[in-house]
Amino acid sequence: MRLWQLVVLAAFASAPARATARPTPTLDDLAVTIAPGAEETMDGGYRGAIHLVPQLPVRRYKQHLVWVTKAWVDIDTFFTGLDLPDPAPYRWRGIAMKFVRSVGKRTPSAWASSWTINYNVEGSLMTSAAGVRETLFHELFHLNDEQHGDWSGKTLATDYAAIVKKCGTKPACLAPYAPNDTKVRASGTYYAFQPNNGSGVHEYAAELAVRYWKEQREVTETHKLSHPAFKCGPPENARAWRALVGEFFGGHDAVPAC
Numbered sequence: 707m708r709l710w711q712l713v714v715l716a717a718f719a720s721a722p723a724r725a726t727a728r729p730t731p732t733l734d735d736l737a738v739t740i741a742p743g744a745e746e747t748m749d750g751g752y753r754g755a756i757h758l759v760p761q762l763p764v765r766r767y768k769q770h771l772v773w774v775t776k777a778w779v780d781i782d783t784f785f786t787g788l789d790l791p792d793p794a795p796y797r798w799r800g801i802a803m804k805f806v807r808s809v810g811k812r813t814p815s816a817w818a819s820s821w822t823i824n825y826n827v828e829g830s831l832m833t834s835a836a837g838v839r840e841t842l843f844h845e846l847f848h849l850n851d852e853q854h855g856d857w858s859g860k861t862l863a864t865d866y867a868a869i870v871k872k873c874g875t876k877p878a879c880l881a882p883y884a885p886n887d888t889k890v891r892a893s894g895t896y897y898a899f900q901p902n903n904g905s906g907v908h909e910y911a912a913e914l915a916v917r918y919w920k921e922q923r924e925v926t927e928t929h930k931l932s933h934p935a936f937k938c939g940p941p942e943n944a945r946a947w948r949a950l951v952g953e954f955f956g957g958h959d960a961v962p963a964c
C-alpha cells in the first residue's frame with residue numbers, strides 16, 4: 707500500500723457515518739477505487755486547452771471524498787432497489803476513479819470511459835453533495851452507454867439531430883427537449899445541446915439518464931412530480947425515454963402514464 711492510499715483510507719475513516727436500514731457500504735464494498743489521475747493538457751473542445759495535474763481528494767480537497775462516498779452509496783441504493791434483471795443490464799459497482807485538478811480553469815468537472823471516471827476537484831459542478839452525485843450519475847451513464855456499443859449514438863441520433871436542426875442552441879426552443887437543467891455558462895445553452903462538446907448525443911443521453919433517476923426518486927418518495935414528466939413532452943422525448951428505460955433499466959418506470 708502506498709502512502710497516498712493510506713492518506714485516502716484515513717480520510718475515509720473520518721467521514722461521518724449515516725443511519726440507514728442496511729449497513730452503509732464503503733467504497734471497498736462497492737469496489738470503487740481511488741487513484742490520482744495523469745498530468746496532461748486536454749483538448750477541452752469549447753472549453754479550450756486545459757492543464758490537468760494529479761490531485762487526490764485529501765487535505766483541502768478531502769470533502770470531495772465525503773461527497774463521492776455518499777454519492778456512490780446513494781447510487782447503489784437506487785440500483786439495488788430497482789430490481790434489475792439478472793444479468794443486470796447496468797453496471798454501477800467496480801468503477802475506477804482518478805482524481806485531478808485543473809489549473810486556472812474549472813472545467814471539465816468529470817469525464818469517463820472504460821469503467822473509469824476522471825474527477826476534477828476544481829470542477830464547477832463539484833461544489834456540493836448534490837452536484838457531485840448528479841455528475842457521477844451522468845458519468846456512470848457514459849460508461850454503460852459505451853459498454854452497450856454506443857447505444858445513444860445508434861438509437862437517439864436521428865431525433866437528436868432533428869432537434870438541433872430545428873433549435874440550434876436557442877434555450878427557449880430547446881427547453882421542452884432538454885432532459886436536465888444543466889447549462890453551459892459560456893454559451894447559455896443546455897449542456898445536452900452544447901456544440902463542440904464531443905458527440906452531443908452522448909451528453910443528451912447522459913442527461914436523459916439523470917432525468918430518469920430524478921423522476922424515479924421523486925415519484926417513489928413523494929408519489930408525484932413537481933415538474934411535468936419528461937416522457938409527456940414532445941414525441942421525441944417519449945421515444946427516447948421508452949428506449950432508455952428498456953435498454954438500461956429493465957423497463958422499470960414508476961412515473962405514471964401521461
Ligand SMILES: [Zn+2]
Pocket residue numbers: 844845848908909912
Ligand atoms: Zn457527459
